[in-house]
Amino acid sequence: MSTVKLTVNGKAVSADVEDRTLLVHLLRDHLGLTGTHVGCDTSQCGACIVHIDGRAVKSCTTLVGQANGANVTTIEGISKGDTLHPMQAAFRDNHGLQCGYCTPGMIMSAIDIVQRHPGGLDEETVRQELEGNICRCTGYHNIVKSVLDAAGRMKVAAAAE
Amino acid sequence: MSVEGIGARVVRKEDKRFITGKGKYTDDVRLHGMTYASFVRSPHAHAKIKSIDVAAAMKMPGVVDVLTGQQLVDDKIGNLICGWMIHSKDGSPMKMGAWPAMAPETVRFVGNAVAVVIAETRNQARDAAEAVEVVYEELPAAADIRSAIASGAPQLHPEAPGNVIYDWSIGDEAATGDAFKAAANVVSMDITNNRLVPNAMEPRAAVAEYDTAEEHFTLYTTSQNPHVARLVLSAFYNVAAENKLRVIAPDVGGGFGSKIFIYPEEMVALWASKRTGRPVKWTSDRTEAFLTDAHGRDHLTKAEMAFDKDNKIIGLRVKTHANLGAYMSLFSSSVPTYLYATLLSGQYNIPNIYAEVISVYTNTTPVDAYRGAGRPEASFVMERMMETAARQLKVDPAELRRKNFITSFPHQTPVIMAYDAGDFNASLDAALKAIDYAGFPARKEKAKKEGKLRGIGFSCYIEACGIAPSKAVGSLGAGVGLWESCEVRVNPVGTIEILTGSHSHGQGHETTFAQVVADRLGIPIGQVSIVHGDTDKVQFGMGTYGSRSGAVGMSAIVKAMEKVEAKAKKIVAHQLEASENDIVIENGEFKVTGTDKAIALPMVALAAYTAHNLPDGMEPGLKETAFYDPTNFTFPAGAYVCEVDVDPGTGKTDIVNFVAADDFGRLINPMIVEGQVHGGIAQGIGQAMLEGAVYDKSGQLLTASFMDYAMPRADDLPSFKVSHTMTLCPSNPLGIKGCGEAGAIGSTPAVINAITDAIGNNKLEMPASPDRVWHAIHQQQAAE
Secondary structure (H helix, E strand, O other): OEEEEEEEOOEEEEEEEOOOOEHHHHHHHHOOOOOOOOOOOOOOOOOOEEEEOOEEEEHHHOEHHHHOOOEEEOHHHOOEOOEOOHHHHHHHHOOOOOOOOOHHHHHHHHHHHHHOOOOOOOHHHHHHHHHHOOOOOOOOHHHHHHHHHHHHHHHHHHHHO | OOOOOOOOOOOOOOHHHHHOOOOOEHHHOOOOOOEEEEEEEOOOOOEEEEEEEOHHHHOOOOEEEEEEHHHHHHOOOOOEOOOEOOEOOOOOEOOOOOEOOOOOOEEOOOOOEEEEEEEOOHHHHHHHHOOOEEEEEEOOOOOOHHHHHOOOOOOOOOOOHHHEEEEEEEEOHHHHHHHHHOOOEEEEEEEEEOOEOOOOOOOOEEEEEEEOOOOEEEEEEOOOOHHHHHHHHHHHOOOOOHHHEEEEOOEOOOOOOOOOOOOHHHHHHHHHHHHHOOOEEEEOOHHHHHHHOOEEOOEEEEEEEEEOOOOOEEEEEEEEEEEEEOOOOOOHHHOOOOOOHHHOOOOEOOOOEEEEEEEEEOOOOOEOOOOOOOHHHHHHHHHHHHHHHHHHHOOOHHHHHHHHEOOOOOEEOOOOOEEOOOOHHHHHHHHHHHHOHHHHHHHHHHHHHOOOEEEEEEEEEEOOEOOOOHHHHHHOOEOOOOOEEEEEEEOOOOOEEEEEOOOOOOOOHHHHHHHHHHHHHOOOHHHEEEEOOEOOOOOOOOOOOOOOHHHHHHHHHHHHHHHHHHHHHHHHHHHHOOOHHHEEEEOOEEEEOOOOOEEEHHHHHHHHHHOOOOOOOOOOOOEEEEEEOOOOOEOOEEEEEEEEEEOOOOOOEEEEEEEEEEEOEOOOOHHHHHHHHHHHHHHHHHHHHHOOOOEOOOOOEOOOOOOOOOOOOHHHOOOOEEEEEOOOOOOOOOOEOOOOOHHHHHHHHHHHHHHHHHHOOOOOOOOOOHHHHHHHHHHHHHHO
């Protein structure tokens, strides 16, 4: 058992948990943030992706101790009040989701992809970058459209700031 | 078409919760005092249980109880069943072996549950499960069809000698034999349809709670059909009376058929919640999903096609062995029979067809419906045969198909299905244009100069869905009817709730069902709520699978709306002193045609519920129910073309273009229809090039994680070119054929046809991995 202290979606959090507790279970079970999902047991599917200190990380393969002192952002933390993050809006506008289960991880991953490619993205790059996110419903066609659309919106938003 | 009505590309209402992480999936459910279940599963494919010792597990921290199969028997809990009776050629009924939810004596597949630990936390349950001591006496296993039917094979069930479940046939054997005798040419193939694991991204889960005061159960479950779950759990598994069991299927993360069935785990969770007096949650991990979710496909087929001298098909003969796994799952018997062999006419005018299907037990995970359920297997046989025939007869593959197309409707096939309406030439024309077929030879030359082998492959598929006319399926052995229900509630100030027996697990019903209503009344979809997935709210329904929610679910909405509109018109006619026949509905108002006398829907509703001024004898309220029973299957059809480049050095295949030209009849929301086609094509390409569940000879599943089973990822797939032609379905009010499975049905043969075209070797097994393709290229070169 250990006490971990971290920031989740801007709020300070402290929890006493077994050392073997995965970050995804801390988020889902202890903090009630059930937007981050578990889809596999070999770290392939990406449904569990969150941001730790600004980078996309698979929370199913992260022990809570590894996130001690870190800034964690989940899907619940990326919109500003009622205003959706451009990536969220792009997924909705482009029908980039069907059952929604892979979607939080897909969105968190995609935000990271856009942030790491300030020079822009093309279809081939998006498809390669999404290798760590599995979707069974959409065939990825509209997910790719969503990410490319969002990249444009995020560039515009950044330029406006 | 109104802005948010039929045919509009309306953005989905349900997306809001999914994109913000506020979806409510079964594993998100948290109940006070909830415990966690972890199953103890057999590591052997076939074994007798000599003993189960739970003493050590019971002493471990947090353990509430450890339960075994014998206790299920003692509590008189029923076995799992197959609900579709199939008879063999000799008239005998299918041989259904007993399937207890937890095995008391014999385990028959790796993953077969033998005990369950209930504990305070997930980790405590898993730790204690490892401490349950089971002593097995291993038995020889039959891990595939050929081993199971070989003489001397280990017998899985006493009811099924030789492991044969049934030996069924359809069509005219003698007439077909005569056609073959008269044939100018015969094309013959051995075809394997590889076993697949559905792998919806949300693993299965169940949360069960028993209220001791009310003697009432609540079950949250990842189900495509909560009412069917309640029916089966009460009437067959004997866990609770129907009126003492509420089943809720909340947000469900994909199903593809695998979440139709009522599995051991939810049954045990329900039973355990009463035994322990605590709520019980079970969530599958991904390996458990590989081992226990119903698998799909797994056929071995010998097919022969007889042609006359003009290259017209005069006969088709098919013999298929279908692997149903260790136990018969709920719909399993019907998938390789009535959902497969009845599609063996394809898009073609074939006068004589005879098919035999022998379904077999093996020591593997039970097999049942998976996206397409029988129709992908049929299309694969037909479209590989047609392409192979074209190559053998030295005819263009598109032209050979055209020559044999059915062009007159309705068309009665020799295998039960009567196709109602279609235009196969229109789809093929659209596909040929979209792929630029005329330009293919030049593209092939260019690819050759770049060191690539380019190929093109066709698939002209037809399928039967919108399942199904109840009387027809009943006569074919189904234990259920396949109608759908809708209750329309117009609330006192005019908002509308549609209570549907359909269930949405990705299909967007909260939007599309609202579009149907919005279209009729001229109101925004925001005024229409869709209620589904809870047996306490919706009285009964048959759920979502078999591409039925449009054709059947929406038809029930139309029928109920007609009743609501008729009553509303009577009220308005009475209040405006007009004739009912002169009332029209426009922009949310009931209007006397040709005048500006109108009453808005909210006021009509208020009138119905205040009942101050209704026609004599009319009951208050504005709420109507309809049960819609389809009169026929529906028949989506289309033409798919796949163009590939194969790298001869590595065997790797790139799909350079994929074109789908479908006829789904009426489209309610083209954006959602396209999404269904994209997802289906991805699964079909997955089968062709990546996926395959592999067992070793001892029955160990070697592909039991995403590390070993190749799921299609974004960089395995291209973007798709999807287009539609439309012949309305004549048998339902909206003219809908359905679109949920077509992508997975039509795509697989197009891909294999393209790769075999590229490499010049027609012998290629699925998945067509780079390794297999490379060897096929080199075998071909060696043969030349």
